[in-house]
Amino acid sequence: MTDSAAENVASMQDVLLKSQQEFFKNWFSAVENMQRSVVDPDWLAKFQPGRGVSDVYGAWRQAFSKYVEAVSAVVPGGAGMQTADRLYAGSDAYMRLYEFWKPLSSAVCEKMFDPTSYRSLMDPAKYRELVDKLFGFSTPEATAEMFRSMSGLFELWSAHARQDVQPWVDAVQRNADAWPKIMSGDTDTSLKVFRDFYSAFDKTVRNVLHVPAIGKDRENIQLVSKAIDRHAVFFAKSVEFQHKVYGVAQKAMEQVVAALADKVRKGEPVSGFEEFLKLWISINEKAFLELFRTEEYSKLQGLLLDAALEARASMHELMERHLREFPIVLRSEMNDVYKTNYELTRSVRALKRKVAELEAQLAARAKPTARRAKQKKDIR
């Protein structure tokens, strides 16, 4: 094994080891979170006397919900656990709406309820969290994180590109003053300059000759740039889509408040939160169905999905290029295998059918011949 090959193997082992370490780190962290959520030392502290018994349950609910989420992440659960997971998502929306409703209900109780200025009683951030939860929107933090990692990738590739040039630049700069001495026949200086330039060659061209093709880095940079561009388009479409949903959610809430105000005006009693919840659900379901039925929404949803798929495709393209240097089978290569396998299976099936047909024909032809032969034998 050459030194270079040995280095490659060592590097691969290093990558595998790191990935295993990373896996176990994540595993332990998940288990730790799971345990912590069950025996959360803070959850009792979250209970504040005088704020009602619901706060105790609220703290417990959050803790248990985290537990189910953590368990589901590491151990695929049975039907009961999976239903519990979805139940918590639903109950989370219930409690979020309750938090949102509390200031409203206080205003109703204190006879301060004014439907025209209900917004001052509500926390729009909390309401947005509720809508995000229901529609599965990614948070701004998640989007920012995605952009940070994309930028990191871009910088990495730029750094690679610079590495190819920088050793030569350094060598030239270091030896610029040495040329007069070389010209005067100073062999030591010549040797030093040769070593410097050989070192630059070793760090760049030799690598280039052995691994990447000329212009590869530039292609990679273009690819990263394209991926960032597509993610930006997706982000823009996503914002447009969210804006549309928030708009409807806000209008629906105005209708809910108007309906509540109507009751207030008429002097009808409000039985409690669940009445508000039912009203909120029926008005929202109707409002969103109206939105979903519009051609505008259908088109926007189509464009959003398109943008997401383009961004995903460019990330895959980038990943494949990056992974090409590793001794693993790539997605596109597997697709070729699947395609070949599919076509071969179809061919074999068609040929089997043909063989069966021919065999049946032969058998049909053989029957009368055998019958005739038997008849002849009988006559004799």
Place this chain on the structure above:
Amino acid sequence: MNVPLDIKNTLKEINDFNSKLLRASHALTDIEDVDVGTAEKELVFSEDKVRLFRYRRQGAPTCKTPVLAVYALVNRYYMLDLQPDRSFIRKLLEKGIDVYIIDWGYPTQADRYLTLDDYINEYLNDCVDHVRKTTGHDKINLMGICQGGTFCAIYSAINPDKVKNLVTLVTPVDFATNDGLLFSWSKNLNIDALVDNYGVISGDLLNSSFLMLMPFTLNITKYMGMLDVVQDKEKLLNFIRMEKWIFDSPGQAGECLRQFVKDLYQGNKLVKGGLEIGGKKVDLKKITMPLLNIYAVADHIVPPCSTKPLNDLVGSTDKELYEFKGGHIGVFVGGKSQEELAPAVAAWLTKRSEERT
């Protein structure tokens, strides 16, 4: 403005809610899994990931011609036999029908290139041939549900000589409608990009679209309702069985979905004409066998206006349109399904299975 808000009741509601949630947590985490599809059956044929089962029955069938049930690719076949007392299959068996069913299986990336031709002209056809060969019938009865009904209609149009009677339940045929959200959303779906990207479209992705058809009811109200039955173990298990079925969605082989969306959802070729499956032209007028077409009045997934036109498009003279008063899923699991629909289907089939064609 003098509105008495019942504070005491509000606090009680929240308290009750959290108490129920606590009880539900204990009850749910105690349940490891639920049994579904318990009617006895045996595997009689398989090809790639597709399996054909025959349900075991006591005594000889009174309906001479066997029935092959064909479900949609997106859900699992055991919806027809969710639990012993909510089983369309058991009802059919009870009424003397000999029932076979296809399990399409779970496609993996290796199946991404499977087309409608593979599913209809190969798998479905091979299952039909197996039933014909092993039971000695030249023609058998086909019963297609949802997308499985569309497959059966296409198959019957291509192979009228192999189908004695056709029953379709909540089957989309006319895709031009925008009444159902899936129909309207599909018109603006770039199916090429989706299939090229994913190969096999995950069931979770499709399920998230189904949940968006009624986001508040399906994400909140349904689970709040579950809290009320949590103390009743049997009712809770029923709920979980349904949940299991809803979220047990196999992925979709990309090439098959590509053609289904392009030719049907976007091109409406079953109605307009021009549909070809594996080079074979599909003309619904070639469906000449008796047809029983069942639609659900409150179907939010396949609206009646997409189902009903089949009766006008086929060449059959003996055709019946059956209105089911319920929703898409109620067709299989509701009380009316067991008491009215399954016996009606069995009676319709039995009557026609005796007749010579």
